Amino acid sequence: MNSGWFDFALAAEILPILAAATGLTVCMALAAFILAMLLGLPLCLLRRAKVPAVARATGFFIEFIRSTPLLVQVYFIYFALPNVGIVLSPLTTGILAMTLHYGCYLSEVYRSGLDAVPSGQWDVSTALGFPRFAFYRWIILPQVVPRIIAPAGGFIVYMIKETPLLSAIGTVELMYVAKDIGQERFQYLEPITIVGVIFLITSLVAAVAVRSIEAAYGRAWLGKERFNG
Amino acid sequence: MADIEANPFISFRSVCKSYGGLHVLKNLDLTIRQHEHVVLIGPSGSGKSTILRVLMTLESIQKGNVLVGDGHLWRDTGDGASMPPPRELNAIRRKIGMVFQSFNLFPHMTVLRNVAEAPVRVLKISRAEANERARKLLLSVGLAEKEDCYPIQLSGGQQQRVAIARCLAMRPEILLFDEVTSALDPETVSEVLNVIRSLASEHKFTILMVTHQMDVAREIGNRVVFLERGRIIEEGSPNQVLDNPRNDRTRSFLRAVLQA
Known part of the structure; x- marks a missing residue:
């Protein structure tokens, strides 16, 4: 048939299928990102725990996860965990693996955000007698969040782009669907090209969204970088 | 001075603090009576800010006792010093308020x-x-x-x-001012000092102040304490310490500060 030239008719035909898969892919990445944000905070706090054993164990866990490839973790969860009776679907595995992997990265983002809060805030909270939880909730968190929007937002862009990895275990995300079409029609150029363009567009949209959230949230007071001398 | 011994409100008894090998407070004894205004002066590293930070429990000590009112803020345990359980600690801490150099x-x-x-x-x-x-x-x-x-x-x-x-x-009943005017532009120092001046004139607070400004020390203080390397070198009324210092080191410190 037409080998080598881009077949626009085929492209038009498969576009709706790929668009549908894009929805799932983005939703998966978003779900994993939200869960990773939720996981990252306790991990970060545990790593700063006063009990040295807890802090060290958490630190080891974070470094272990960060230093091993996501694909290995995906394979481990999908192929090795059934040995101990834990069987998960490709979709669940994908979300779980990404949550775990990026939760560890995001805990480091939280850490950098916490470190950026001036030490005087801790001093004054002790001086005023703030209970620990109230202090973190009302004083520290509102100062950390604007500082981590940009770096954490970077991870969502990254996570969307990493989802093709999950096609390796048969998660029906964008890349899997594209490969499927390729195998069926013996034409890879069109589906893979479209997938590339779709990823480009979603990444750009996500990046713009992150930037506007950052601008909206940061404008209130983080605009100027000088407070408390 | 007998009055001070009779009615101590804050007292440091043989307090030692060190960072690694560096001794910041060496067997410090300091007693402050209620509604007294004590100004701590001395070169940097003399331990004056540390006294306030220990009192606010922002720093720990290695040895000695610190009493506030009739409570033990730090109690010597023989091989260290410990704070009381949270409830008791908070009750003591609530009496104390602190203002920092960097506003925070x-x-x-x-x-x-x-x-x-x-x-x-x-x-x-x-x-x-x-x-x-x-x-x-x-x-x-x-x-x-x-x-x-x-x-x-x-x-x-x-x-x-x-x-x-x-x-x-x-x-709070006790106010700790830790170099509160040091980070300010010269033209705004006076507006802060006016506030402190009026607080001092109410005579209902016990005030502990660290400052580099001798005029402030003279104006606010009932008593001036000169520290060097974690020890009290000289203390007394502002007139006595600032105008007629008995100790050579106080004299040379004052000379250096007043020239600057």
Whole structure:
């Protein structure tokens, strides 16, 4: 048939299928990102725990996860965990693996955000007698969040782009669907090209969204970088 | 001096503190009676700020006792010093308020909220009541019209006055001022000093102040304590210590400061 030239008719035909898969892919990445944000905070706090054993164990866990490839973790969860009776679907595995992997990265983002809060805030909270939880909730968190929007937002862009990895275990995300079409029609150029363009567009949209959230949230007071001398 | 011994309000007894091998406080004994205004002076590294930070439990000590009122803030255990259990500790700590060199306002809160937040979260009084308390205090430090501003919008002197109001909102009996005018532009120093001056004139607070400004020490202090390398070298009335120092080291320190 037409080998080598881009077949626009085929492209038009498969576009709706790929668009549908894009929805799932983005939703998966978003779900994993939200869960990773939720996981990252306790991990970060545990790593700063006063009990040295807890802090060290958490630190080891974070470094272990960060230093091993996501694909290995995906394979481990999908192929090795059934040995101990834990069987998960490709979709669940994908979300779980990404949550775990990026939760560890995001805990480091939280850490950098916490470190950026001036030490005087801790001093004054002790001086005023703030209970620990109230202090973190009302004083520290509102100062950390604007500082981590940009770096954490970077991870969502990254996570969307990493989802093709999950096609390796048969998660029906964008890349899997594209490969499927390729195998069926013996034409890879069109589906893979479209997938590339779709990823480009979603990444750009996500990046713009992150930037506007950052601008909206940061404008209130983080605009100027000088407070408390 | 007999009076001080008779009615101690804050006392440091043989307090030692070191960072690694560096001794910041060496067997320090210091007694302060209620409503006294004590100014600590000395070269940097002399331990004067550390005294305030130990009192606020921002720093720990290795040895000795620190008493506030009739409670033990730090108790010598033989092989260290420990703080009391949380309930007792908070009761003592609540008597003490501290103002810092670097203001440390909450940058994400308005001026009003900066002052009202701790009463709401710590004393658990209602937001309305806390706001009322905060407004009165802001009025008294001359910043009533700034309540909706964020700290970033204020000058250093204004920020420090908010910090004082925030400290007062917790109704402490003891006020610790740690070089509160050192980070200020010269033209805003006086507005902060005016506030401290009026607090001192009320004679209802016990004040401990660290400063590099001898005129401030003279004006606010009932007693001036000169420290060097974690030891008290000389103490007495402002006139005696600042005008007729007995110790050579006090003399050379004052000469250096007054020349600057």
